[in-house]
Amino acid sequence: MARIRTVKPELFRHEDLFEAEIESGLPLRLAFIGLFTCCDREGRFEWRPRQLKLDVMPYDTTDFSHVLDALERIGLVEKYLADGREIGCIPTFLKHQCPNAREAKSKLPPKESNAHASTCINDAGQNPEEVSVSESQEVSTSTDSETQTHARTCTHMHAHGERELKGKGKGIHNNYNNTRIDFLKTSSPTSSSPKCRKTGTLTKPLFAELR
Numbered sequence: 001m002a003r004i005r006t007v008k009p010e011l012f013r014h015e016d017l018f019e020a021e022i023e024s025g026l027p028l029r030l031a032f033i034g035l036f037t038c039c040d041r042e043g044r045f046e047w048r049p050r051q052l053k054l055d056v057m058p059y060d061t062t063d064f065s066h067v068l069d070a071l072e073r074i075g076l077v078e079k080y081l082a083d084g085r086e087i088g089c090i091p092t093f094l095k096h097q098c099p100n101a102r103e104a105k106s107k108l109p110p111k112e113s114n115a116h117a118s119t120c121i122n123d124a125g126q127n128p129e130e131v132s133v134s135e136s137q138e139v140s141t142s143t144d145s146e147t148q149t150h151a152r153t154c155t156h157m158h159a160h161g162e163r164e165l166k167g168k169g170k171g172i173h174n175n176y177n178n179t180r181i182d183f184l185k186t187s188s189p190t191s192s193s194p195k196c197r198k199t200g201t202l203t204k205p206l207f208a209e210l211r
Contacts, residue, residue, distance in 0.1 A: 002055055005036035006097055016074050024070045031056055031067045032076055035090065036097065042106040043093025047079050047086035082109040 011017075011033070021028040034056030038045045045052070053064035068088065071077045079088050087108050 002037040003039075003099075003103065005039075007033055007036070008096060017076065020070055020074045024066070026062060026067050026070055027057070027060070028067060028070055031064070032071060035071075035077065035088075036093075039090060039093055039097075040106040040108060041099035041103045042108070042110070043090045043097070044106055044108040044110070045088045046108065047088040078111065080111045082112070087111070 012029070014029075017029055017032065035045065035052070038052055038055050047068065049063075049065035049068055052068070053060070053062070057064065068077065068079075072079055075091070077088050077090055079086060081087070089111060
């Protein structure tokens with residue numbers, strides 16, 4: 001079904017299209033504009049020359065398959081296979097067209113991207129995917145190593161801290177015992193006990209309470 005499309009003035013000054021038309025002797029400019037109306041909202045159409053001719057040039061005797069081939073040679077259209085069908089598309093369609101929002105979605109499958117990413121080689125002569133996997137493994141190994149180092153450091157610090165705490169606790173305990181013993185030695189059990197200033201009664205020696 002034909003659709004309303006936009007034609008920009010710059011199209012009529014397309015030198016490559018004009019030269020291809022002169023060289024082939026085919027009405028490529030008119031055919032290319034007509035293909036706009038045959039495309040869905042994604043710029044795709046079924047590569048069926050006879051049916052396309054009925055929509056674009058119904059009264060001409062031109063072989064439309066030759067027209068499509070000429071447009072494909074200069075890169076204005078592309079042909080690909082999908083689901084056992086030949087599909088055509090205009091690569092720059094969405095750059096120049098603004099389909100209506102109410103227009104039906106495309107029922108034709110898109111062109112699958114070539115899987116050259118897994119086979120292409122970068123400037124260093126390496127496969128980008130292999131480099132990516134190698135880098136991820138290196139990062140993982142580095143992370144594991146850092147984690148193990150951190151764990152060993154934490155364990156060492158923890159054990160060292162426990163030894164310090166134990167040592168400090170033991171020292172405090174020993175200092176307290178030594179102080180108590182020194183006090184008892186210097187305090188004479190026969191010395192007179194101090195008297196209370198108010199009552200005048202004797203008070204218990206301090207060393208007795210420490211016992």
